[in-house]
Amino acid sequence: xxxxxxxxxxxxxxxxxxTRAFSTMGEQxxxxxxxxxxxxxxALGYCFVEMTDEATAERCLRKINGKPLPGANPPTRxxxxxxxxxxxxxxxxxxxxxxxxxxxxxxGMLYEFFYNRYPxxxxxxxxxxxxxxxxxxxxxxxxxxxxxKRALEECQGAVGLGxxxxxxxxxxxxxxxxxxxxxxxxxxxxRHNYDQYTQYHQQAYPGLEVDVVEAxxxxxxxxxELYDALIECxxxxxxxxxxxxxxxxxxxxxxxx
Numbered sequence: 001x002x003x004x005x006x007x008x009x010x011x012x013x014x015x016x017x018x019t020r021a022f023s024t025m026g027e028q029x030x031x032x033x034x035x036x037x038x039x040x041x042x043a044l045g046y047c048f049v050e051m052t053d054e055a056t057a058e059r060c061l062r063k064i065n066g067k068p069l070p071g072a073n074p075p076t077r078x079x080x081x082x083x084x085x086x087x088x089x090x091x092x093x094x095x096x097x098x099x100x101x102x103x104x105x106x107x108g109m110l111y112e113f114f115y116n117r118y119p120x121x122x123x124x125x126x127x128x129x130x131x132x133x134x135x136x137x138x139x140x141x142x143x144x145x146x147x148x149k150r151a152l153e154e155c156q157g158a159v160g161l162g163x164x165x166x167x168x169x170x171x172x173x174x175x176x177x178x179x180x181x182x183x184x185x186x187x188x189x190x191r192h193n194y195d196q197y198t199q200y201h202q203q204a205y206p207g208l209e210v211d212v213v214e215a216x217x218x219x220x221x222x223x224x225e226l227y228d229a230l231i232e233c234x235x236x237x238x239x240x241x242x243x244x245x246x247x248x249x250x251x252x253x254x255x256x257x
Contacts, residue, residue, distance in 0.1 A: 002057035003083040024070040066107030094148035095171040102162035113161040
């Protein structure tokens, strides 16, 4: 079993809607778990989608991610990521800026182009404007610096993705380091509070309830902006101007009771 995180959900998008959307795209899901406010029952805008295996989840990231979401009104796109459940990926990630992308290129197409050449590639994201249209650039992420530089050399000017040759450059390492520093600051506090809640709930005062409403509120403040920062900021190129602060690519784990 493998799980994907899915964001950008509207209030009307329930489990049946999500399941049907994947089915329309040719993929069957095992289970959909929409995260809700424990007090009000209202959806919090994201869910976890369980797939039969890692190969299916990987295929969804390459074939579906960034595609229009069937039945969505107003129109929106699949917004998928690996579900980390608060666990940080081990080791530093290294990213490439990809420029001169034509408007037809989406997240899945970008990821698949590099995945087919470098299977350890960890993701691809196209930068979108506020209207959901491509800005003509994106990022791909690698777990190894040598692989990052190899891809830079081998795929510079490559064709086969969109209608133009690719223009590649290394992500700004200094900005990436700053991003990781800020990410640690932002998520470590949440994780620290979570650990305190867990100990509080399970050991010190087993009869008292965790403040789930407050915890979920903090979680939602981080989740969407962290994911958006991953897409638009974390892999910033030296050729792009800095428009936002950098944050982490890992989403903190929600708290249940």
